Amino acid sequence: MKSDTTQSFSRPAKPWRIAVLYIAEPYHCYHLAPLASALAARADCTVTEFVNFDACLPHIQRIRAKLRQPELPRAPLRRPMAARLLEATRLLDKQREAILRANVSTLEPYDAIVTTEYPAALLRQAGLRHPKLIYLTHGSGERRVGDEHLLKHFDLALVSGPKTVNYFLREGICKAGQIKDIGLPKFDLAGPHLQNAQLKTPARARAPQNILYNPHYKKKLSAWPRALKALHSAFMATRRDGQELLIAPHVKMFDESWGLLKRRFQKLASDHVHVDTGSVAALDMTNAAQADIYVGDVSSQFYEFLHTPKPCVFLNLNRLPWRDNPYFRNWTLGDVVEDPDAIMDAINAAPARHHLYKAQQEEMLQETFGPWPLLGASERGASTICTFLKATRQG
Known part of the structure; x- marks a missing residue:
């Protein structure tokens, strides 16, 4: 008599x-x-990278080396002539x-597409199913972005903290099940310098006071041409012993200037x-880590x-009506300067006045990046x- 030893096994789901x-x-x-490395490390995922600009490749390799993670499989994007000319x-x-519209069929076989750009929603309009x-998210600031409404076409949005979640829900851009806060994966690059939820300055010779000027590229919001001239002139005229000034604009400022604007700054x-x-x-947070005083406007950096x-000074040389404006909440975390002649006085006074803003900065830090440690957002x-x-x- 044949015994029935048949057992039922559930087949594992494909990655x-x-x-x-x-x-x-x-x-x-x-x-x-x-985030890509964290996904690739999981047994239930296979990851393929698609890179639009060749200039990104050495940065990705540098990031993998810093994370001590292997390179990931990479596949080419279709590049129509129109995209090359643009x-x-x-x-x-x-x-x-043009790249997005040309690569719908390339991306269609995948289960998910992860990206940092709102305009990737055009894939849906172009037939992605x-x-x-x-x-x-690739920023944690309050500045309103013109194409953020495209987020409604995404199935899931990963943002840095409760502040951004509440904003998108309040504006009706996302539904509650469509958005999650995870922290900022970029912080994971800080590696050994990130201890006790704080980013430590890399060990090197440091000036007693490093001042970072980090203007945004939107002139209407930052007035950077006036602010740059005023700050540089005042610093050169009144610099105190031990002060160093680092001028490090948002890198997008130089996108369409054909190198002319870079030379203007470098002079x-x-x-x-x-x-x-x-x-x-300017990209991996080294400048931010080494700064003692931040001078800027609306950059999410x-x-x-x-x-x-730490002490902050915000420049409002355009005299924008910022008070009680939710898009300028960061300006409540330091002194706001509207008079070009008062910039250096405000910078010099910032350390002594920091106690007025420290508690509010700590509260905003939690609201921006969530209650968990800064490390671990990628996982x-x-x-x-x-x-x-x-x-x-399952659904």
């Missing part, structure tokens, strides 16, 4: 096929690559649109004035400086993505 889409300039890599003429926003579109360099127009230090509460993001995909598969 998720995830496309990581680097559609923007190199500074986005520092947000996206750590890139050659530095019309990068239009170039991205199967993959889930997942957005990863300001001298013994105690340093200019960074796009080095790795301010929050990378604020990992540890939280990878786990959130896979939990979301599992729920959609």
Whole structure:
């Protein structure tokens, strides 16, 4: 008599096929690559990277080396002639649109597409159907962005903290189940310098007072041409012993200037004035880590400086009506200067006045990046993505 030893086994689900889409300039890599590595480390994921700009490749390699993670499989994007011409003429926003529209069939077989750009929503309009579109924030500031309404076309949005979640829900851009806060994956690059939830300055010879000027590229908000001239002139005339000034604008400022604007900034360099127009230090938080005082306007890079509460000065030379405006909440965390002649006085007074803002900075840090340690956002993001995909598969 034959015995029945048949047993039933459930077949394991196939790993998720995830496309990581680097559609923007190199500074986005520092947000996206750590998350890509965390996804690739999971047994339930296979990751393929798609890179739009060749300039991103050395940055991705540098990030992998810093994380001590292997390189990931990479596949090419289709590049129609129109996209090549737009890139050659530095019309990068239009170039991205052309690349996205040309690669719907390339990306369609994947289960999910992870990217840092709102315009990736154009993939849906161009016919993308199967993959889930997942957005990863690449900034944590309050400035309103013109194309943020496109987020409603994404299936999942990963943002840095409760502040951004509440904003998108309040504005009706996302629904509650569509958005999760995970922290900032870029912080994972800080590695050994990030201890006790604080980013420590890399060991090197430091000036007693490093001043970082980090203007945004939007002239209407930053008035940087006036502010730059006023700050540089005042610093050169009244510099105190031990003070060093680093001028490091948002790198997007130089996208369409054909190098002319970079040369304009670089001419300001001298013994105690340093200019960074796009080095790795401007992208991987080194500049923020080494600064003692932040001077700026609306750049979200301010929050990378604020990992540890420190003195800040905000320049409002355009005299914008910022009080009680939710898009300028960062300006409540330091003195706001409207008179060009008062800039250096405010900078020199900032350390002594920091006690007036420290508690509020700590509160804003929690609101911006969540209650968890700054390290670990990449793993939280990878786990959130896979939990979301599992729920959609079961549903």
